Amino acid sequence: MAAIELRGLSHTFGGRRPVPALAGVDLEVPDGAFVSVVGPSGCGKSTILRVLAGLQVPSGGEALVGGGSTIGRAGLVAYMPQKDLLLPWRRVLGNATLGAEVAGVPRVEAKAAALGLMERFGLAGFERSWPAQLSGGMRQRVALLRTFLQPARTLLLDEPFGALDAITRRGMHIWLQDVWMRDRRTVLFITHDVEEALLLSDTVYVMSPRPGRMVARVDVAFERPRTGGLVVEAAFVRLKAELLGALEG
Amino acid sequence: MSAGAKAAVEFPDRPGRRVLAKPLRAGRRALAAYLPATLLLVALVGVWEAWVRVFDTKPYVLPAPSRVWDAFLETRDILPGHIRTTVAEAAIGLGVAVAVGVGLALAMATWPLVRRVFYPILIVSQTIPMVVLAPLLIIWFGFGLTPKVVIVALIGFFPIAVATVDGLTGADGDMIGLIRSMGGRKRAELWYVRIPAALPSFFAGLKIAAAYAVLGAVIGEWVGASSGLGIFITRSQNSFRVDRVFVATAVVALVSIGLFAAVTIAARLATPWMYIRQGEEEEPL
Numbered sequence: 001m002a003a004i005e006l007r008g009l010s011h012t013f014g015g016r017r018p019v020p021a022l023a024g025v026d027l028e029v030p031d032g033a034f035v036s037v038v039g040p041s042g043c044g045k046s047t048i049l050r051v052l053a054g055l056q057v058p059s060g061g062e063a064l065v066g067g068g069s070t071i072g073r074a075g076l077v078a079y080m081p082q083k084d085l086l087l088p089w090r091r092v093l094g095n096a097t098l099g100a101e102v103a104g105v106p107r108v109e110a111k112a113a114a115l116g117l118m119e120r121f122g123l124a125g126f127e128r129s130w131p132a133q134l135s136g137g138m139r140q141r142v143a144l145l146r147t148f149l150q151p152a153r154t155l156l157l158d159e160p161f162g163a164l165d166a167i168t169r170r171g172m173h174i175w176l177q178d179v180w181m182r183d184r185r186t187v188l189f190i191t192h193d194v195e196e197a198l199l200l201s202d203t204v205y206v207m208s209p210r211p212g213r214m215v216a217r218v219d220v221a222f223e224r225p226r227t228g229g230l231v232v233e234a235a236f237v238r239l240k241a242e243l244l245g246a247l248e249g
Numbered sequence: 250m251s252a253g254a255k256a257a258v259e260f261p262d263r264p265g266r267r268v269l270a271k272p273l274r275a276g277r278r279a280l281a282a283y284l285p286a287t288l289l290l291v292a293l294v295g296v297w298e299a300w301v302r303v304f305d306t307k308p309y310v311l312p313a314p315s316r317v318w319d320a321f322l323e324t325r326d327i328l329p330g331h332i333r334t335t336v337a338e339a340a341i342g343l344g345v346a347v348a349v350g351v352g353l354a355l356a357m358a359t360w361p362l363v364r365r366v367f368y369p370i371l372i373v374s375q376t377i378p379m380v381v382l383a384p385l386l387i388i389w390f391g392f393g394l395t396p397k398v399v400i401v402a403l404i405g406f407f408p409i410a411v412a413t414v415d416g417l418t419g420a421d422g423d424m425i426g427l428i429r430s431m432g433g434r435k436r437a438e439l440w441y442v443r444i445p446a447a448l449p450s451f452f453a454g455l456k457i458a459a460a461y462a463v464l465g466a467v468i469g470e471w472v473g474a475s476s477g478l479g480i481f482i483t484r485s486q487n488s489f490r491v492d493r494v495f496v497a498t499a500v501v502a503l504v505s506i507g508l509f510a511a512v513t514i515a516a517r518l519a520t521p522w523m524y525i526r527q528g529e530e531e532e533p534l
């Protein structure tokens with residue numbers, strides 16, 4: 001059974017001038033796979049994740065996580081929204097453990113897990129800082145840490161590295177692959193960055209401009225662990241060209 | 250860690266200087282903040298004293314500040330008892346106002362029906378003049394503490410309830426969505442987002458309530474009491490001791506300011522994230 005399944009998912013935002021955002025999206029993420037979605041801005045990527053997180057009731061189609069419908073049902077996945085949404089009244093540590101706490105993980109346990117990862121996320125020494133004292137990239141890393149510490153089996157990441165510089169980004173890619181390979185949780189990953197998608201994923205989906213639907217699907221078979229050097233290899237460049245072609249339509 | 254050690258080597262005198270600089274800086278800031286108001290107050294008192302002396306105003310019309318000071322010294326023994334009574338009424342009344350105001354706000358934020366029923370009643374309750382209500386409360390609750398506490402609570406719960414319900418319902422929808430995506434229900438939404446988001450507005454409401462609490466207690470005492478600043482004022486007026494009325498007024502103002510300052514400090518302690526200055530270390534208080 002697929003960990004995530006979308007069948008004919010469509011959505012139109014109401015209002016005086018209705019905005020069709022999704023027009024029949026089909027997607028399948030096998031259990032334990034890392035799948036990315038790339039697409040132009042405004043094509044409905046975040047809307048897909050909001051439906052899967054149970055926060056947006058779509059106008060049509062089906063959305064399943066672990067075989068169960070997520071329509072109007074939240075709490076089945078660990079969701080990292082595009083905005084970091086750190087709570088201003090919790091320090092870095094408290095924000096990192098938030099999802100785990102809400103899910104019922106004992107506070108001491110969540111704290112210990114978070115503290116163990118601070119170094120890895122480049123947040124060591126900032127455990128007691130307030131979110132308002134962090135840079136955009138640091139805030140994003142706290143949000144990513146918060147998502148990882150949630151006990152869910154399925155992760156939805158909406159452009160988690162959007163606010164990072166190229167070098168920090170590369171470091172995070174290597175790190176993300178590392179932790180993902182350790183327990184192989186299912187990941188659905190949204191990005192604008194074709195290279196990032198290829199480097200991390202088993203499969204990359206390409207979306208059309210709004211109203212979004214899937215226009216291409218590319219399987220990425222490179223052996224893991226992949227390193228940064230992969231991006232200049234001929235096979236990688238060929239796949240990249242294929243994806244960019246699909247994006248341009 | 251290593252950065253701190255390096256700084257200590259490069260600026261060996263810095264830590265010591267910082268320790269001294271902090272209270273000094275805080276003192277200068279306080280001076281800059283309160284100096285203009287203090288100067289104006291002193292000037293007004295000076296003009297008042299001069300006015301009374303030049304025009305030889307009768308003390309039962311307008312006593313000079315120096316005479317008010319003498320009256321204060323005269324009443325030093327009887328005042329503390331009255332102050333204690335009034336402060337107790339104000340503090341208990343404020344406590345009741347917080348309990349009722351916050352409880353009502355939580356109920357209104359949780360159940361839309363409660364909000365629809367109570368919000369209009371809340372507003373109507375504020376249009377009843379206290380001078381009309383106070384004598385009734387004395388009839389219902391007697392001459393003791395209760396009617397004053399009720400008046401203070403009636404005045405205070407409104408700004409607290411309104412500010413708190415606005416804070417609770419105005420919390421960021423995306424943050425609430427995040428909690429729901431984590432599997433949190435209404436209670437988790439309240440605990441992790443709505444309540445902390447409402448704390449600053451709750452304290453804004455509490456400041457208003459605190460500023461009026463002493464006044465509320467005094468109004469209650471005017472109608473009937475055996476102790477308190479209100480009855481002290483009434484007695485002084487009946488014996489044409491306008492100077493004592495001024496003493497009591499000044500005490501009411503001072504106690505109100507003290508209560509207001511206490512709430513400000515509590516707000517500062519309860520919502521530290523509201524007081525972060527960018528690029529500076531946090532200072533405790």
Ligand SMILES: Nc1ncnc2c1ncn2[C@@H]1O[C@H](COP(=O)(O)OP(=O)(O)OP(=O)(O)O)[C@@H](O)[C@H]1O
Pocket residue numbers: 013014019020021039040041042043044045046047048082210
């Ligand atoms: N709450 C809303 N009400 C109305 N329209 C909306 C709403 N949210 C999104 N939209 C519209 O739906 C479309 C898809 O939005 P979505 O946020 O899913 O795009 P996206 O692919 O994530 O874009 P980006 O890459 O810029 O984040 C957009 O055109 C947007 O204008």
Ligand SMILES: [Mg+2]
Pocket residue numbers: 045046047082158
């Ligand atoms: Mg988006």
